[in-house]
Amino acid sequence: xxxxxxxxxxxxxxxxxxxxxxxxxxxxxxxxxxxxxxxxxxxxxxxxxxxxxxxxxxxxxxxxxxxxxxxxxxxxxxxxxxxxxxxxxxxxxxxxxxxxxxxxxxxxxxxxxxxxxxxxxxxxxxxxxxxxxxxxxxxxxxxxxxxxxxxxxxxxxxxxxxxxxxxxxxxxxxxxxxxxxxxxxxxxxxxxxxxxxxxxxxxxxxxxxxxxxxxxxxxxxxxxxxxxxxxxxxxxxxxxxxxxxxxxxxxxxxxxxxxxxxxxxxxxxxxxxxxxxxxxxxxxxxxxxxxxxxxxxxxxxxxxxxxxxxxxxxxxxxxxxxxxxxxxxxxxxxxxxxxxxxxxxxxxxxxxxxxxxxxxxxxxxxxxxxxxxxxxxxxxxxxxxxxxxxxxxxxxxxxxxxxxxxxxxxxxxxxxxxx
Amino acid sequence: xxxxxxxxxxxxxxxxxxxxxxxxxxxxxxxxxxxxxxxxxxxxxxxxxxxxxxxxxxxxxxxxxxxxxxxxxxxxxxxxxxxxxxxxxxxxxxxxxxxxxxxxxxxxxxxxxxxxxxxxxxxxxxxxxxxxxxxxxxxxxxxxxxxxxxxxxxxxxxxxxxxxxxxxxxxxxxxxxxxxxxxxxxxxxxxxxxxxxxxxxxxxxxxxxxxxxxxxxxxxxxxxxxxxxxxxxxxxxxxxxxxxxxxxxxx
Numbered sequence: 107x108x109x110x111x112x113x114x115x116x117x118x119x120x121x122x123x124x125x126x127x128x129x130x131x132x133x134x135x136x137x138x139x140x141x142x143x144x145x146x147x148x149x150x151x152x153x154x155x156x157x158x159x160x161x162x163x164x165x166x167x168x169x170x171x172x173x174x175x176x177x178x179x180x181x182x183x184x185x186x187x188x189x190x191x192x193x194x195x196x197x198x199x200x201x202x203x204x205x206x207x208x209x210x211x212x213x214x215x216x217x218x219x220x221x222x223x224x225x226x227x228x229x230x231x232x233x234x235x236x237x238x239x240x241x242x243x244x245x246x247x248x249x250x251x252x253x254x255x256x257x258x259x260x261x262x263x264x265x266x267x268x269x270x271x272x273x274x275x276x277x278x279x280x281x282x283x284x285x286x287x288x289x290x291x292x293x294x295x296x297x298x299x300x301x302x303x304x305x306x307x308x309x310x311x312x313x314x315x316x317x318x319x320x321x322x323x324x325x326x327x328x329x330x331x332x333x334x335x336x337x338x339x340x341x342x343x344x345x346x347x348x349x350x351x352x353x354x355x356x357x358x359x360x361x362x363x364x365x366x367x368x369x370x371x372x373x374x375x376x377x378x379x380x381x382x383x384x385x386x387x388x389x390x391x392x393x394x395x396x397x398x399x400x401x402x403x404x405x406x407x408x409x410x411x412x413x414x415x416x417x418x419x420x421x422x423x424x425x426x427x428x429x430x431x432x433x434x435x436x437x438x439x440x441x442x443x444x445x446x447x448x449x450x451x452x453x454x455x456x457x458x459x460x461x462x463x464x465x466x467x468x469x470x471x472x473x474x475x476x477x478x479x480x481x482x483x484x485x486x487x488x489x490x491x492x493x494x495x496x497x498x499x500x501x502x503x504x505x506x507x508x509x510x511x512x513x514x515x516x517x518x519x520x521x522x523x524x525x
Numbered sequence: 526x527x528x529x530x531x532x533x534x535x536x537x538x539x540x541x542x543x544x545x546x547x548x549x550x551x552x553x554x555x556x557x558x559x560x561x562x563x564x565x566x567x568x569x570x571x572x573x574x575x576x577x578x579x580x581x582x583x584x585x586x587x588x589x590x591x592x593x594x595x596x597x598x599x600x601x602x603x604x605x606x607x608x609x610x611x612x613x614x615x616x617x618x619x620x621x622x623x624x625x626x627x628x629x630x631x632x633x634x635x636x637x638x639x640x641x642x643x644x645x646x647x648x649x650x651x652x653x654x655x656x657x658x659x660x661x662x663x664x665x666x667x668x669x670x671x672x673x674x675x676x677x678x679x680x681x682x683x684x685x686x687x688x689x690x691x692x693x694x695x696x697x698x699x700x701x702x703x704x705x706x707x708x709x710x711x712x713x714x715x716x717x718x719x720x721x722x723x724x725x726x727x728x729x730x731x732x733x734x735x736x737x738x739x740x741x742x743x744x745x746x747x748x749x750x751x752x753x754x755x756x757x758x759x760x761x762x763x764x765x766x767x768x769x770x771x772x773x774x775x776x
Contacts (some may be wrong), residue, residue: 169541228569230557
């Protein structure tokens with residue numbers, strides 16, 4: 107006798123996904139994680155478009171990650187045409203990516219994960235049960251969105267970031283407004299970490315993840331991707347290192363590196379030695395030991411540390427921009443030519459890679475997009491299987507709850523994964 | 526006060542319209558107090574699609590049998606069905622290559638494995654069901670979404686702008702990108718409501734809110750072709766958010 111436990115749809119995640127746990131004679135048999143999101147086929151839509159249309163289209167892959175998609179595409183296109191932007195433009199880009207990180211982590215932690223700590227259905231119940239905590243999270247989220255709206259001109263699908271420069275740089279008044287907003291939420295971010303320090307999941311031994319992240323230096327296109335086993339490879343070489351396979355039950359391709367399913371995201375970055383400011387380092391020192399050992403379990407805590415780090419870094423960037431106010435002319439001339447460009451950045455959920463090929467007129471002839479959740483898909487499915495096997499015999503409803511929380515620990519972004 | 530039962534669903538989309546609701550940080554606790562989120566998988570667990578809804582807010586185009594099933598179920602279960610965002614109203618970015626065979630697009634991404642996928646040309650909700658109200662935008666403006674929710678509580682719909690982006694752009698006293706800088710700005714044919722966000726940053730309007738009623742599309746094309754932009758490029762830009770324009774239409 108076989109039976110299937112169906113979790114459909116996965117909730118409090120971005121995108122459409124399901125988990126099917128198959129049992130044979132009452133014993134765990136296998137698990138299928140399916141990203142059933144409707145494919146929008148961005149890699150096909152972009153072919154035939156002129157280079158300057160790409161950033162406007164590609165950011166629409168995902169609302170939560172639109173800023174980092176846009177910025178990554180800019181670096182890839184600029185690499186193809188040999189364009190280098192000035193320091194002010196770089197700072198605006200880094201600022202909006204930090205804003206996206208703050209918004210995304212705050213949304214995930216306070217609106218999507220926090221209800222699990224209270225056994226609630228979602229944010230709407232938190233508004234009555236834990237209004238103070240929800241408010242704190244929403245304040246952090248709003249600060250991230252303020253950055254995205256002021257730098258990008260719109261808080262989802264930013265329009266102000268252009269190839270070779272910026273539409274309109276931040277004004278001194280705008281920078282002051284951002285500084286006071288960020289200073290206000292810095293202590294909120296520091297206090298939030300404690301909330302996510304205790305583990306949510308049932309104690310199940312999960313394997314130590316094969317972490318992977320983009321190295322901080324030297325640049326987003328000329329840099330390297332580092333792995334937990336100490337190995338690294340240049341970003342431009344990603345196609346020889348990352349293998350994408352089509353899995354029959356999911357619309358997202360599955361990624362492996364040397365046969366292993368890598369784990370990317372906040373936990374990977376902190377384990378691989380991300381650059382942090384002094385305030386974030388102090389909190390990391392308090393909680394550091396919890397960030398190793400229990401597989402993906404500690405990812406929410408890692409996100410909380412990163413949330414603080416992103417507020418801290420955003421403040422630093424605002425100070426840098428205030429010290430050297432942007433000049434009027436931010437735009438570098440861009441001349442298209444035949445070539446390819448590859449860039450990788452750390453999106454809130456992990457490594458994001460964009461690759462484009464152009465003909466001599468700057469028309470896109472090929473694209474490749476690899477997103478964090480597509481990379482995490484294999485490890486997520488593996489962990490779901492391990493957890494379902496360990497919890498064999500547990501009441502089905504409780505099993506479903508645990509599996510959903512495990513998926514949430516990875517913070518999947520399914521619209522990105524399928525694109 | 527009776528709390529309206531809401532369904533909030535996403536079809537073929539980026540979740541940006543639903544995120545726009547969650548981006549109303551200042552108002553969110555109040556919204557949670559006034560509505561029941563009975564079906565909102567992105568925000569709440571235990572979604573119940575079999576309930577009777579007062580309103581269903583649907584994001585995204587329809588491109589799979591699964592999308593269609595969700596849409597029809599919500600139409601049958603909900604007194605009002607509200608399309609949110611450009612994809613739900615016009616097809617949106619996923620529909621920009623609808624003139625090409627779907628099978629070819631699918632094969633570009635998935636190779637031979639594409640043949641097993643159930644996917645058709647992304648289409649707006651109105652192609653399949655009656656839509657009672659629409660809030661456009663990619664993404665929609667928070668203010669327009671909030672105005673819609675507030676109006677729902679009063680049993681009505683808000684009056685949203687039905688004029689082109691140029692009107693808002695001129696009232697902000699922005700430099701005209703079309704006339705003064707010869708840029709292919711789509712402001713004259715695009716529905717307002719965004720307060721000309723992009724032109725205010727010296728970035729030309731890409732038309733993300735879709736066609737304004739009675740758009741003078743033919744004149745826009747003539748003007749830009751006279752400025753040296755190719756018709757091919759213009760059509761490609763117009764199609765980015767709405768695959769079906771009447772290029773001959775004059776106001």
